[in-house]
Amino acid sequence: MAVCSTWMGCAGSKGPEMLTIQAEDYAAAFDAAVEVAREHGMRPAFLDRRAGIIETEPVIAGSILEPWYSDNADFNQTIRNxxxxxRFRARFEFTRSEFTPRTQSDDIPPVDLLGMTNAQWDLTTDTVPLDLRVWVFEERGHTVGQRRNTWTFIGSSTTYHVPVNGVWDENPVTFWTPTTRDEPAERRLLNEVEQRLKSEDVVVTASADSTSSDR
Structure with missing residues (x-):
């Protein structure tokens, strides 16, 4: 851990799990979330202010060979990357504070998560407080037909696919599979949004888990 702190500069996992903001500060909070995502290399791919959703493009995770990359929570994550x-992608979501997730009880009616049956679902005109949550998803890359050498990366190669119909050979295909959530990154992003809003004199209420320590 000492190596991680001094050389790799790991980011830790301090931060809240949810932020609550007032309706009049929604525009500032939305813009702050977009800027925080951009600062971490995750360019917004989908923005919807009415629904309160921000989806980002993926960003490649830093390895131990990139000591200037400080977004890893700890040394274990650095080794894994x-x-x-x-790679990582993030989803920021604003919801009304009175929204209660559906449980296993049959007494609770279905919840319209997408607002398809509510014509007034527009957070830009709401007057109730809003909760901000963020999900960071980790995805692992796989190359089809990759043959790894036992001793060196230089000796690795990729098989060629010979399709029944089409060109004689094809280029290697890489696909990505979601593996887990990066919860420390979620807390860090929310913490940065909170600090940015406080610098703009915006009243922000963090969840009770905002004092969580580094894992």
Missing amino acids: TLARN
Whole structure:
């Protein structure tokens, strides 16, 4: 851990799990979330202010060979990103504070998560407080037909596919599989949004888990 702190500069996992903002500060909070995502290399791919959703493009995770990359929570995550090719994407979501997730009880009616049956679902005109949550998803890259050498990466190769119909050979295909959530990154992003809003004199209420320590 000492190596991680001094050389790799790991980011830790301090931060809240949810932020509550007032309706009049929604525009500032939305813009702050977009800027925080951009600062971490995750360019917004989908923005919907009415629904309160921000989806980002993926960003490749830093390895131990990239000490300037400080978005890893700890040394274990740095090693994992070195042994495998991982990337991250984030989803910011604003919801009304009175919204209660559906449980297993049959007494609770279905919840319209997408607002399809509510013509007034527009957070830009709401007057109730809003909750901000963020999900960071880790995805692992896989190359079809990859043949790894036992001793060196230089000796690795990729098989060629010979389709029944089409060109004689094809280029290697890489696909990505979601593996887990990066909860420390979620807390860090929310913490940065909170600090940015406080610098703009916006009243923000963090969840009770905002004092969580580094894992």
